[in-house]
Amino acid sequence: MLVVxxxxxxxxxxxxxxxxxxxxxxxxxxxxxxxxxxxxxAGVAVCSTVLGAGLAWLTxxxxxxxxxxxxxxxxxxxxxxxxxxxxLTLSTVGRTGPLQGWWRDTFGQDAWFPPIESMAGxxxxxxxxxxxxxxxxxxxxxxxxxxGAYFAARTLGAGPNEAARRVVLPLVRPAIAAGAAVVMMxxxxxxxxxxxxxVDTVSVGVFxxxxxxxxxxxxxxxxxxxxxxxxxxIGFERIARGRARYGQxxxxxxxxxxxxxxxxxxxxxxxVCGGVVMLAFAGPVIxxxxxxxxxxxxxxxxxxxxxxxxxxxxxxxxxxxxxVVCVAAAILIANAQRFGNRRITRLSARASAVGYAVPGPxxxxxxxxxxxxLDGLLETIGLDLxxxxxxxxxxxxVYAYAIRFLAPGLGAVEAGIGQVPDEMTAxARTLGAxxxxxxxxxxxPLSRASLFTxxxxxxVDALKELPIVLLLRPFGFDTLPVWVYNxxxxxxxQQAALPAISIVAVALIPVILLARQLDRPDP
Amino acid sequence: MSxxxxxxRTVVRLGALGVAGITVASACGGGGDAxxxxxxxxxGSEVAFERxxxxxxxxxxxxxxxxxxxxxxxxAEGEETEADVYITVDxxxxxxxxxxxxxQPISSTVLDEAIPAELRDPDGLWYGFTIRARTIMYNTxxxxxxxxxxxxxxxxxxxxAGRVCMRVSTNVYQQSLxxxxxxxxxxxxxxRIVEGWxxxxxxxxxxxxxxxxxxxxxxxxxxANHYYxxxxxxxxxxxxxxxxxxxxxxxGVHVNTSGGGVTRYSSKPAEAQQLLEWLATDGQNVLxxxxxxxxxxxxxxxxxxxxxxxxxxxIRDTLNASVFGSLNADAVRLMDExxxx
Numbered sequence: 079m080l081v082v083x084x085x086x087x088x089x090x091x092x093x094x095x096x097x098x099x100x101x102x103x104x105x106x107x108x109x110x111x112x113x114x115x116x117x118x119x120a121g122v123a124v125c126s127t128v129l130g131a132g133l134a135w136l137t138x139x140x141x142x143x144x145x146x147x148x149x150x151x152x153x154x155x156x157x158x159x160x161x162x163x164x165x166l167t168l169s170t171v172g173r174t175g176p177l178q179g180w181w182r183d184t185f186g187q188d189a190w191f192p193p194i195e196s197m198a199g200x201x202x203x204x205x206x207x208x209x210x211x212x213x214x215x216x217x218x219x220x221x222x223x224x225x226g227a228y229f230a231a232r233t234l235g236a237g238p239n240e241a242a243r244r245v246v247l248p249l250v251r252p253a254i255a256a257g258a259a260v261v262m263m264x265x266x267x268x269x270x271x272x273x274x275x276x277v278d279t280v281s282v283g284v285f286x287x288x289x290x291x292x293x294x295x296x297x298x299x300x301x302x303x304x305x306x307x308x309x310x311x312i313g314f315e316r317i318a319r320g321r322a323r324y325g326q327x328x329x330x331x332x333x334x335x336x337x338x339x340x341x342x343x344x345x346x347x348x349x350v351c352g353g354v355v356m357l358a359f360a361g362p363v364i365x366x367x368x369x370x371x372x373x374x375x376x377x378x379x380x381x382x383x384x385x386x387x388x389x390x391x392x393x394x395x396x397x398x399x400x401x402v403v404c405v406a407a408a409i410l411i412a413n414a415q416r417f418g419n420r421r422i423t424r425l426s427a428r429a430s431a432v433g434y435a436v437p438g439p440x441x442x443x444x445x446x447x448x449x450x451x452l453d454g455l456l457e458t459i460g461l462d463l464x465x466x467x468x469x470x471x472x473x474x475x476v477y478a479y480a481i482r483f484l485a486p487g488l489g490a491v492e493a494g495i496g497q498v499p500d501e502m503t504a505x506a507r508t509l510g511a512x513x514x515x516x517x518x519x520x521x522x523p524l525s526r527a528s529l530f531t532x533x534x535x536x537x538v539d540a541l542k543e544l545p546i547v548l549l550l551r552p553f554g555f556d557t558l559p560v561w562v563y564n565x566x567x568x569x570x571x572q573q574a575a576l577p578a579i580s581i582v583a584v585a586l587i588p589v590i591l592l593a594r595q596l597d598r599p600d601p
Numbered sequence: 602m603s604x605x606x607x608x609x610r611t612v613v614r615l616g617a618l619g620v621a622g623i624t625v626a627s628a629c630g631g632g633g634d635a636x637x638x639x640x641x642x643x644x645g646s647e648v649a650f651e652r653x654x655x656x657x658x659x660x661x662x663x664x665x666x667x668x669x670x671x672x673x674x675x676x677a678e679g680e681e682t683e684a685d686v687y688i689t690v691d692x693x694x695x696x697x698x699x700x701x702x703x704x705q706p707i708s709s710t711v712l713d714e715a716i717p718a719e720l721r722d723p724d725g726l727w728y729g730f731t732i733r734a735r736t737i738m739y740n741t742x743x744x745x746x747x748x749x750x751x752x753x754x755x756x757x758x759x760x761x762a763g764r765v766c767m768r769v770s771t772n773v774y775q776q777s778l779x780x781x782x783x784x785x786x787x788x789x790x791x792x793r794i795v796e797g798w799x800x801x802x803x804x805x806x807x808x809x810x811x812x813x814x815x816x817x818x819x820x821x822x823x824x825a826n827h828y829y830x831x832x833x834x835x836x837x838x839x840x841x842x843x844x845x846x847x848x849x850x851x852x853g854v855h856v857n858t859s860g861g862g863v864t865r866y867s868s869k870p871a872e873a874q875q876l877l878e879w880l881a882t883d884g885q886n887v888l889x890x891x892x893x894x895x896x897x898x899x900x901x902x903x904x905x906x907x908x909x910x911x912x913x914x915x916i917r918d919t920l921n922a923s924v925f926g927s928l929n930a931d932a933v934r935l936m937d938e939x940x941x942x
Contacts, residue, residue, distance in 0.1 A: 102937070103937070105938075106940075107937050168806075172810075173814065173819055174814055174817050174819070179817060182817070182818075187818055195806070273769065273806055276769075276942065278942070282771065285771065286770070286771045288669065289667075289669040289773065290771070290773070290929060291929070291930035291933050291934070292669070292697040292929070443673060443677065446673075446674065446677045446678075447677055450677055453681060548666050548667065548670065549667075553637060553662045553663075553664055553683070554662060560665075563643075565644060567643055567667075569807050569829070
């Protein structure tokens, strides 16, 4: 219920069509923006699927030098926010960066170099940042579900590739589809990083109109297009998932028996994995580290880092509270679904998807309006809570975060609950356990792994989040991403390296824990 | 039968937690005695506010963010807003806030004498404190200073095709520049000029990238805010980019201003006014020196670097910021029509 109200207000404030701006935009920007959005989403979806699913299969089904290490290292790029990779890419391989500078010095001023500030550059950057979502979900599905079927197919005489194609692929299709949907949502709602590459999507259009014409209504109309794309993405996921359900009875958990690769194949596999890790993680981290160190050696260093402890502490606080709230809500919703009354819970699930599909600031404004309305309502009842206890407080921020990040948490928890066989729930209930007790004693322990995944996905997202915290935070509550924004918005990228690398470092902890868990078989 | 709702006991427990949470959160939120500022200025303003605290003993708390979003927040918060002062980096947002009724008028002889008329609102709703000139820059090694075009309008001429860099239309400073063109020339002529720009220019994401592009020879000419060049020159005095002041033979170079006003529902209007007055007088240097901006107060001496490199004697377009602020929406639409990215 709490989820639906602000989303409804959001939708209400969004769906207020007004003639003049709409038609003017259609004549000028919108067609281009629609096309760019479609191309970007398709490109990123395809590339991250190929990368994510392909690498997942490579590391799960084959043994080659480094395959175990790459197995978990390929998740690490999750720790890097897209806006950081965006400005890193541009300052390293962009037109005014050192690589192209060297190129021009060696081959002449007008020597051709593939343009980074382009759709291709954007697709490449987003794919590198987002493929771990597909990778993660595919690996988990491979481990849990595919092993038994693959083994059976091989025993029945199918060759390895045939078994992979005809048996494993359909089984992991839901996971791949879910991953691709997440990737598309994340790309769709980005309005800052895309601009580095000169790509104008509908999200960029929303902000250009909102900030430039001071007209929230006009911006809202374009936001409906963002929602439309989101619905398309969700629809695509439904179709791609096919009619497969999560939860074949429990997972075998032991994983597919890996085949050893030799010769050039082994070398190629290692090279591909190594290359991806380098590009998506190691390279950026090294560059950030280099900048941070160089920056520490300047005079500015001391005054800049004065607030470091505060930023870190606030980030951690916010993440911890958000994770608790989101996971708890997800558990309640997913379990309620199991215990009957599917319609309300399905509505909540769809509503939470909207929160994820809409750009951050739009969620922020929606929540703000809701909360202000709530304040007004309370006042009429006679409850005058001190000052802006609701608007300027941490509670509002967490609330907005909960709306925004419920979707990934819910997805993971639902998948986990789905693996608990219906029979088990039924037996528990027949033995007299109440729903709450069943949830506590049966469902939660069995889906521990997915709860952990949910916590990590929500936590890492909350740690990296920028637009909402920028808009809604109370006084004195600055987080690490806010610090990065203050510097990056003034193009002080080198100074932003220290907070940037701190975000990555903190995010790495849960990400690595998750990665280790991936290799460990089910209890 | 099986219920889909959590048991009453659980609900009560969650409710108690919620109330506790709100109480805790309310204890954390709300500043009480401090003067509270929503500021679109990012880097470096803490120094100015700290100096104000030292000199006057008034405690200051500030929240940094994006101009437009902070304005939305103040508007949404309405009477409950905690902000006493709203400071922006662009005059367009000041004008928009004034139009939305977010400021309260103040009458202050100190402010009226310190800040020239074109840099403040005629009704005392807001005052500009710094000057940001958006002017023409060029690569000193690739083009001689006599060949550099001297007006914004000239940049639309076909001879400059492929040699110009401009900033994206989503940027508020570029929007203000186009708005000033509309105010000066009217929509039809402004459209023609911007179409010329769109045909000639390489569109770049931000001013620093733009200046770097000029230095790298990707383009010979560009239009950017002067203080970014100041920052580059501070790092390297031999940087191969220099600026000329645009339109010196007619209306003068386009200037934007960063300033602020007292919010309508501020709980401390007297202290807020004191802050504004301080920023316009004693606080001018600490505000503008580190950021290489020019002070709005004509009796303040600008920082040494920009005085030496750029000079202080140039003609400024005296178009009042509220005029180009109110034309911002038209500027955005015009850029759309002109095909300017």
